[in-house]
Amino acid sequence: MKATAPITLTGLKKACSQCNLFELCLPFGINDSDILRLDELVATQRRIKRQQPLYRTGDTFEAIYAIRTGSFKSDVLLEDGREQVTGFQMTGEILGLDGIGTGVHTCNAIALEDSEVCVISYTKLEELARVIEGLQHQFHKVMSREIVRDHGVMMLLGSMRAEERLAAFLLNMSQRFTARGFSPTEFNLRMTREEIGSYLGLKLETVSRAFSHFQEEGLISVQQKHICILNSNGLRKLIQHQASVR
Amino acid sequence: MKATAPITLTGLKKACSQCNLFELCLPFGINDSDILRLDELVATQRRIKRQQPLYRTGDTFEAIYAIRTGSFKSDVLLEDGREQVTGFQMTGEILGLDGIGTGVHTCNAIALEDSEVCVISYTKLEELARVIEGLQHQFHKVMSREIVRDHGVMMLLGSMRAEERLAAFLLNMSQRFTARGFSPTEFNLRMTREEIGSYLGLKLETVSRAFSHFQEEGLISVQQKHICILNSNGLRKLIQHQASVR
DNA sequence: TCGCAATTTTGATATAAATCAATCACTCTT
């Protein structure tokens, strides 16, 4: 089954100029006159159903994608079947940067729920970036932040223990929900315990136990995917003061 | 002690056009006429003594750096003193990309031996990239490859066991030495067991034991920092077929 | 050239997280 339905968005030009996500997204920092020119860049959208791939490892790279609605995970698969989730992406975030280096995607991007993305032709993006300074700079920023984010994950995986990792994960989710105008303290996770575990380098049982323990400590309340953060400072302290193990 | 001696390279213009590293570096894929214009971009060099920082977390970002001689580690420090080495960099590789996103460096870059770097003003780079398509594209490739590399490290840290991680590390070092014209099978590591451990999310004792075990198995021979790879396929198999643990 | 400090190796033990296993709670389908 070809998972990708390349639904062209007919009516909607003005992709960026009317998008309320632009301050989280690629157009950020670009002035009003230039932003109109982005609308030509983002001519198409695509809808991806839950569990379906936006792209897969090995797909030729042609475009990057901005998430308009929904969310995704990115993962890398090893030959022997092991999966490493390398990130979770939310609205306004950019997917596909991994493909620029080799011209081929090096990971899978899977929708965690029914989602819509803006398709940004990479060729056109490079052209426009040469003309619109702000776009060039913002694009570089997006890539650089991705690198910095990855370093944070390495820190997590290389130097933190299980509960610290989960605390960091929850605080990060909270912060990103906040940036999107949602509650900092109450949200629904879109991914399974197993996906969280893969991302954090833990088994799903360990993730589950850590959730339960946080609840016992009064730091959060959990009901399946629904999370309430009751004591975010408590979570922060957990990260800072825990004795080094690794 | 201010560790950075900003020695301006007076005589040497022609930084890129005469550099034998260019095929590993930023100028790769740029045609001869354009490459002369890069020489103005790389007007200065800096020498960094062993153990000294090229830049530190919090330093304002102004330039990226291409390693001309020597090697570096990048690391992130947590408040409580924990260190995560996020990468080791060799000649021709680019340092400093982490700073673009925020305008401030988010990690430390420390010389593992006496080294020299080419200083590439970021402002000038952006200007030139708008004019030289090849430079723009190559720069994007460099950033993208850094992201892909980071994903590989996440895979390593999140899904592999100790000996797999070290095997992957050795194969990666071998491959990079080869690309620089050195022996694929015999090389000197520039970093300590502790630094390798930090990078791989392991304690130095575990790294040392894994080295010893590889030697017992006849996969490599080790004398302190000097490594001979005796059976690289053996190392590769170790990564592929080891039972999943995490 | 010597001596000391740093690094590495090796051994014994402790422990965090994995594994194995069973039950429980949802959600989706018919």
Add this chain to the structure above:
DNA sequence: AAGAGTGATTGATTTATATCAAAATTGCGA
């Protein structure tokens, strides 16, 4: 509304790696 299937929780046990400790090796600096 019932049942199946997926996902989550919880418990018992195992295991890989950390920790603690000591000895061996190296190489730097006086």
